[in-house]
């Protein structure tokens with residue numbers, strides 16, 4: 019059955035990545051439908067802006083609980099459960115006219131979305147060799163970005179043709195289809211049955227044949243006892259059950275590599291998240307003076323740049339294992355430089371500088387995937403779900419805080435609504451990012467040093 023070997027991991031990954039792409043479509047499904055949503059629910063812009071905020075808060079708040087559950091019940095169940103929550107959320111969105119129920123719908127979508135990415139990331143080391151992981155992780159991010167593209171113009175067109183209810187029911191139907199596919203295809207690891215097989219109590223031939231894959235794959239996470247301060251790798255798999263949440267958290271956070279991964283994720287993606295999720299269009303239109311169409315065109319540059327970076331950064335971080343954190347730091351410094359140039363430019367920044375910003379800033383998304391590589395090198399396998407959730411919280415917490423602070427600083431300057439927007443007010447508001455970058459960069463440098471010392475003291479090599 020040699021020929022089946024290389025194919026099944028890719029089929030499992032492709033299906034999981036499709037679930038992630040659909041999650042991103044669900045996540046951003048209102049981004050191009052603002053006016054339609056306002057008309058459908060009869061709401062103002064402020065209420066509309068609470069939809070993505072609530073969704074993001076739910077997403078970030080659930081990362082650690084979902085991570086803990088992934089370690090307990092497995093990535094496949096969480097992935098499929100999350101997908102079902104998003105289907106329900108979109109069915110509610112399609113069928114209600116009441117704004118409170120619409121918020122409930124966004125809570126369901128946010129909760130389902132929270133289960134998706136970290137479940138996919140948890141599956142990867144079970145199916146791919148260590149060397150392949152950076153590339154496959156970046157490809158996963160890239161497929162998510164493709165979902166982002168679909169959720170802008172094509173979804174808006176679909177909803178304008180089919181109508182609100184059919185449009186959102188259509189999205190729910192796509193979600194249901196990929197969930198069914200996932201139940202038939204995705205397995206937690208080689209040799210474990212699909213969700214459908216486990217429900218039926220039968221193990222199919224493909225699953226049985228796949229058992230041998232578990233042995234040949236050199237996975238990225240190490241099997242060892244939960245770490246103590248003097249962590250030494252344990253070659254024989256050890257399962258320690260019954261550790262409480264805080265014990266797990268304490269043990270994880272004692273590992274400098276886990277803290278390093280946290281700060282890498284904290285520092286790199288927030289600038290582009292903030293721009294894409296809320297403040298990009300107001301800044302380009304209300305601050306710079308572009309037309310909404312030109313601003314939309316500029317924003318699509320960010321997706322293309324991020325997808326391209328995803329292709330390049332995977333092989334780079336796999337080849338330069340020892341330097342991957344510096345690659346991340348280099349990208350962060352590029353983002354800071356581009357932003358500072360825009361903030362201090364006398365008068366309106368020229369188009370070329372805005373293009374540089376919109377090409378460099380989104381590199382932070384793919385660069386943040388390096389945090390999961392760092393995490394894999396330092397986290398015991400039995401803790402990976404929890405640790406991935408913890409690290410994924412970092413960038414999203416920073417994004418949420420910066421989104422809120424920009425709004426507050428605009429309000430404080432009396433420039434909180436579209437008619438009062440000005441370039442000078444946006445300059446002051448976007449400067450709130452600077453302390454976040456400084457904190458992140460300092461912590462990366464500190465934790466990188468501590469990690470290096472810890473590796474030397476424990477005689478460990480990066481792999």
Ligand SMILES: N[C@@H](Cc1c[nH]cn1)C(=O)NCC(=O)O
Nearest residue numbers: 135159160287324383384386387
């Ligand atoms: N940094 C993103 C992923 C990414 C990859 N390329 C661009 N962005 C991330 O952490 N995503 C989590 C999620 O749930 O999407």
